[in-house]
Amino acid sequence: MVFWKKLFSNSDTVATSETTEAGNGLLNSDSDNSDLPQIVFSTDRELDLYELEELCDRVGWARRPLKKVKKAINHSFLVVSMWEVKNKKRRLIGFARATSDHAFNATIWDVVVDPTFQGRGLGKAMMKYAITQLRSEDISNITLFADPQVIDFYQRLGFILDPEGIKGMFWYPD
Amino acid sequence: MVFWKKLFSNSDTVATSETTEAGNGLLNSDSDNSDLPQIVFSTDRELDLYELEELCDRVGWARRPLKKVKKAINHSFLVVSMWEVKNKKRRLIGFARATSDHAFNATIWDVVVDPTFQGRGLGKAMMKYAITQLRSEDISNITLFADPQVIDFYQRLGFILDPEGIKGMFWYPD
Ligand SMILES: CC(C)(COP(=O)(O)OP(=O)(O)OC[C@H]1O[C@@H](n2cnc3c(N)ncnc32)[C@H](O)[C@@H]1OP(=O)(O)O)[C@@H](O)C(=O)NCCC(=O)NCCS
Ligand SMILES: CC(C)(COP(=O)(O)OP(=O)(O)OC[C@H]1O[C@@H](n2cnc3c(N)ncnc32)[C@H](O)[C@@H]1OP(=O)(O)O)[C@@H](O)C(=O)NCCC(=O)NCCS
Numbered sequence: 001m002v003f004w005k006k007l008f009s010n011s012d013t014v015a016t017s018e019t020t021e022a023g024n025g026l027l028n029s030d031s032d033n034s035d036l037p038q039i040v041f042s043t044d045r046e047l048d049l050y051e052l053e054e055l056c057d058r059v060g061w062a063r064r065p066l067k068k069v070k071k072a073i074n075h076s077f078l079v080v081s082m083w084e085v086k087n088k089k090r091r092l093i094g095f096a097r098a099t100s101d102h103a104f105n106a107t108i109w110d111v112v113v114d115p116t117f118q119g120r121g122l123g124k125a126m127m128k129y130a131i132t133q134l135r136s137e138d139i140s141n142i143t144l145f146a147d148p149q150v151i152d153f154y155q156r157l158g159f160i161l162d163p164e165g166i167k168g169m170f171w172y173p174d
Numbered sequence: 175m176v177f178w179k180k181l182f183s184n185s186d187t188v189a190t191s192e193t194t195e196a197g198n199g200l201l202n203s204d205s206d207n208s209d210l211p212q213i214v215f216s217t218d219r220e221l222d223l224y225e226l227e228e229l230c231d232r233v234g235w236a237r238r239p240l241k242k243v244k245k246a247i248n249h250s251f252l253v254v255s256m257w258e259v260k261n262k263k264r265r266l267i268g269f270a271r272a273t274s275d276h277a278f279n280a281t282i283w284d285v286v287v288d289p290t291f292q293g294r295g296l297g298k299a300m301m302k303y304a305i306t307q308l309r310s311e312d313i314s315n316i317t318l319f320a321d322p323q324v325i326d327f328y329q330r331l332g333f334i335l336d337p338e339g340i341k342g343m344f345w346y347p348d
Contacts, residue, residue, distance in 0.1 A: 064278070072279075077249075101283070103243070103245040140346065142346075144342075145317060148338070161341055169336075173309060
C-alpha cells in the first residue's frame with residue numbers, strides 16, 4: 001500500500017524529485033518510500049485555496065478573490081495539481097486547469113510551477129499529464145494563450161503557434 | 175403581446191432586417207408586426223441540431239457528429255442564436271457559443287452567420303449581444319481564436335490581437 005493513495009483520491013506518481021522520468025514504477029511498489037520525496041499529480045479539485053494563492057504569489061501573479069478562484073475551479077473541466085510528498089506530508093508545487101465544452105475544445109489556464117521546483121522538467125511532466133487527461137476524455141483540440149516568455153516552453157511540448165494563421169484575440173471591458 | 179415572445183423563452187429583438195440599429199423599440203410595441211421580418215437573438219440552447227448543421231454547411235464547415243455537437247452545446251457557458259422571424263415562422267441565421275470557467279475567462283467558438291445575411295451588420299450585432307451576455311455574468315476576459323480572414327471583423331468589435339505578446343497556441347493529437 002503506497003501512502004500517497006491515502007492522501008489523494010485521484011492521483012498518479014509520475015516522477016520523483018530525483019528523476020523525472022523513471023518514477024512510474026513506484027506506484028506499484030509495496031515498500032514504504034516515504035523518506036524520499038515523491039512528486040505526485042492529482043486531478044482532485046479539493047484544494048486548499050490559500051495554498052494555491054501562496055503558489056501563485058511565488059511567481060508574482062496578481063491576487064484574485066478566493067471566491068472567484070473557487071468558482072473557476074469548480075467550473076473547470078480539468079484541474080491538475082502537482083505535489084511534493086515527503087514524510088507523509090504534501091506540499092502544492094504546481095497547478096494548471098482547463099475549461100472545455102467536454103466535446104471538441106479545451107483551453108488551458110493558470111499553468112504554474114513553484115520557482116524552487118522550476119527547470120527540472122516538472123512543468124513539462126505536469127503539462128503532459130494534463131494533455132493525457134484531456135485526451136482520455138476525447139478532447140482533440142487543446143488550446144492556450146501563452147505569455148511571450150513561455151511560448152518556447154509550450155512549443156517544446158508540441159503546441160503550435162498561430163496554426164494556419166489562427167490568432168488569439170482578447171476583449172477587455174473599457 | 176409581441177409574437178416572438180411565444181417562440182423564444184429567452185430572447186431579445188435587437189434589429190429588424192431593414193435596420194440593424196433601430197429595432198429595439200419593437201420589443202415594447204403592441205402592434206402585430208409579424209409581416210415584417212424581425213431579427214431575434216436568443217440564449218435558449220434548445221436548438222434543432224439539423225438546422226444548426228445546415229447553417230454550418232452553408233459556410234462550408236466540416237460536419238461534426240451531432241451527438242458531440244449536442245454535448246458541446248450543453249457544456250457551453252453561453253449559446254447565442256440569431257433568428258429571422260417572419261409570418262410567425264423562425265429561421266436560424268446565426269450562431270455562436272462560449273466556454274467559460276464562470277468566473278474569469280470565456281472563450282468564444284463557432285461564430286457563424288448565414289451567407290445570405292452576411293455583410294449587414296448582423297454578425298457584429300450578434301457578437302455584441304454575446305459580449306453583453308458574458309459581461310452581465312461578470313466575465314472580464316473574453317477570448318477567441320480567429321481565422322485569418324476574420325481578424326478584421328473581431329478587431330472592429332474591440333478584440334485585440336496578441337495583447338502584450340500573448341499568443342494563441344494549439345495542440346493536436348498526432
Ligand atoms: C512556465 C513554467 C510552468 C515552466 O515550468 P518548469 O518546471 O520550469 O519547466 P520544465 O523544467 O519542465 O521545462 C521543460 C522545457 O521547457 C523549457 N522551458 C521552461 N521554461 C521555459 C521558459 N520560460 N522559456 C523557454 N523555455 C522554457 C525548459 O528548458 C525545458 O526544455 P527541454 O525539454 O529542452 O529540457 C514555470 O516556469 C512557471 O511556473 N513560470 C511562471 C508562471 C508562468 O509564466 N506560467 C505560464 C503562463 S502562460
Ligand atoms: C465572420 C462573420 C460571422 C461576419 O458576419 P457578418 O454578419 O457578415 O458581419 P457584419 O456584417 O456584422 O460585419 C461587421 C463589420 O465587420 C466587417 N467584416 C465582416 N466580415 C469581415 C471579414 N471577413 N473580414 C473583414 N471585415 C469583415 C464588416 O465590413 C463590418 O465592418 P463595419 O463595422 O466597419 O461596417 C461571417 O462572415 C461568417 O459567418 N463567416 C463564415 C464563418 C466564419 O469564418 N466564422 C469565424 C470563424 S473564427
